Structure formats: structure tokens, C-alpha cells
Amino acid sequence: MNAPDKMSKNIHTNLAEKATDSMTASGTADKTGDSADPSILMDDVRLTLTSAAGEVNILRGLDLRVAAGEAVGVVGASGGGKSTMIMVIAGLERATSGIVKTAGIDLASLSEDDLALFRRDRIGIVFQDFHLIPTMTALENVAVPLEFAGKPDAFATAEVQLEAVGLGRRLTHYPGQLSGGEQQRVALARAFAVEPAILLADEPTGNLDGATGKAVMDLLFDLHDRSGTTLVLISHNPTLAARCDRIVTLTDGRIVGEEIPVHARDRGPEQGAASA
Ligand SMILES: Nc1ncnc2c1ncn2[C@@H]1O[C@H](COP(=O)(O)OP(=O)(O)OP(=O)(O)O)[C@@H](O)[C@H]1O
Numbered sequence: 001m002n003a004p005d006k007m008s009k010n011i012h013t014n015l016a017e018k019a020t021d022s023m024t025a026s027g028t029a030d031k032t033g034d035s036a037d038p039s040i041l042m043d044d045v046r047l048t049l050t051s052a053a054g055e056v057n058i059l060r061g062l063d064l065r066v067a068a069g070e071a072v073g074v075v076g077a078s079g080g081g082k083s084t085m086i087m088v089i090a091g092l093e094r095a096t097s098g099i100v101k102t103a104g105i106d107l108a109s110l111s112e113d114d115l116a117l118f119r120r121d122r123i124g125i126v127f128q129d130f131h132l133i134p135t136m137t138a139l140e141n142v143a144v145p146l147e148f149a150g151k152p153d154a155f156a157t158a159e160v161q162l163e164a165v166g167l168g169r170r171l172t173h174y175p176g177q178l179s180g181g182e183q184q185r186v187a188l189a190r191a192f193a194v195e196p197a198i199l200l201a202d203e204p205t206g207n208l209d210g211a212t213g214k215a216v217m218d219l220l221f222d223l224h225d226r227s228g229t230t231l232v233l234i235s236h237n238p239t240l241a242a243r244c245d246r247i248v249t250l251t252d253g254r255i256v257g258e259e260i261p262v263h264a265r266d267r268g269p270e271q272g273a274a275s276a
């Protein structure tokens, strides 16, 4: 067995090579989800958890492809499995069966340690319930992933990101001293700051008033446009979902429908055509 630091370096090299291959193969021109190397691929994914009440089949044969640089909105009734799907895409929950490839990497092949590095380097997540670190200030919460990623000026970048979401005057507040909407904006700033290849956002405006929600979603779509970030956006807000290239409906653990929003339709039939 390699020494831990050497192992970590090898993992990094390996992940970087795989991801570069994937990005090169997918390119920026193909945003259909049909390319040979989609940014996210889920093939007949099932997830069964055992609870006190017995086994619960949460994902039941879920198929999804998201092309590099594509923005996919996910809608569907409460309890359908949307948040769970995001956890599986990020490797925070392992599928019981089926194939999950994120950024070209088969997540089943990664150990828990590899998965943590993979998330750090590739994925930004805005959790439905924020997942801020309660003992850290807003500024520290946003700076931590930047520091983990070895970015210089982590605190300066974190401050700029918090100002961008309107929290420049709340830098030293702890999560418990912030409103729900303010905590949500810290979570967004944290995810935006690392400029991830893949951004998974779970009801990111659920706690925000209309104007604030629109302002932070403008930031999210700016990032998507500017950096070619692949975006999976869960939202019950039809206006927000309609800003994506494609909207899929997730019901009872499966993708059961797909729609191309009006603004995306004039891109031609090859665009936005496919979740399996
Ligand atoms: N750890 C768990 N053990 C058992 N069942 C679970 C567990 N986590 C989630 N579930 C169940 O899985 C189903 C899907 O949950 P999930 O949170 O993915 O739904 P959702 O589509 O995100 O809903 P919402 O729109 O309300 O956020 C729900 O019925 C939930 O009760």
C-alpha cells in the first residue's frame, strides 16, 4: 500500500486525467446529454434503504444523462427522490445497483476517501437544508472549501462571494445568527466560490423572497454561462426551472418526463434531447 500522501497524489492525478479525458470528449459544443461522455450518467440506478419500517425503495430504475455544460432542471412531487438523486450523483449515497458516472468517473470504483477528494475538486452542492458548519462564521464557511482546494486568498475570495449574494454585512455571523434565507445564500456563495465543474443545487431559492431569489439565481446562471458549469437544479419554482436547457420530472424514484423550455427550443433538435 502506498503512503497516504503518495496515494492521495496518485488519486488526484488519476481523477484529473479521467476528468480531462471526459471534458475533452464532451467538449462545449454538445449540450444534449447524448454525448459519449456525459458529465452525469445514471443508468438504471436503484437505491434501497432499510428503515425501522422495513426496506424503502427510493430510486427505482432512474436513468439520466446530463451533458457537460448543460443545465437540467428537476421537478416532481415531494418525496419523489430528487434530493436523494443529488446525493447519489455526488457520491454521498451509494446506489444499491446501476451505474453512476459523474464527471466521467464511475463512482462505484472510488473509496470513501477518493470520493471526498473527488467532491472537493469537482462538485459544488447547495443542500436543501444548507449543511453549514454551525461553529464557523459565514466567511469561514465559504473559505473552508477554498482552503481545502489549496486556493490562494481563500478569505478574500469568500468575502467577494458573500458580497455578491448580498451578505457583505454578515461576514462574522454564525449560521445560528442568520435567517434561513441568509443561510441559504451562504450555502450558495460556498458552492459558487470553488467554481465547480458540476453544481448540484437543491431548492436553492426555497427560503428567499422573489427579488433575492432572482438575484442569486442570476449569479448561478452567470457562473453556468461563464465557466461552462454543468448544472442540476431542483426547484418547485417553474420560472426558475424554465431557465434551464431541459426540465426532467422525477416521480417515485424514476425520471418520467422531459420538457424543453421555450427559450431553449430554438437551439435545434440536437440540443437538449435526451434523458434515457
Ligand atoms: N435515510 C432514509 N431512510 C428511509 N427513507 C428515506 C431516507 N431518506 C429519504 N427517505 C425517503 O425517500 C423518499 C425520497 O426522499 P427525497 O428527500 O429524495 O425526496 P424529494 O423529492 O427531495 O422531496 P422534497 O421535494 O420534499 O424535497 C422519501 O419518501 C423519504 O421519506
Ligand SMILES: [Mg+2]
Pocket: 082, 083, 084, 128, 202
Ligand atoms: Mg428534497
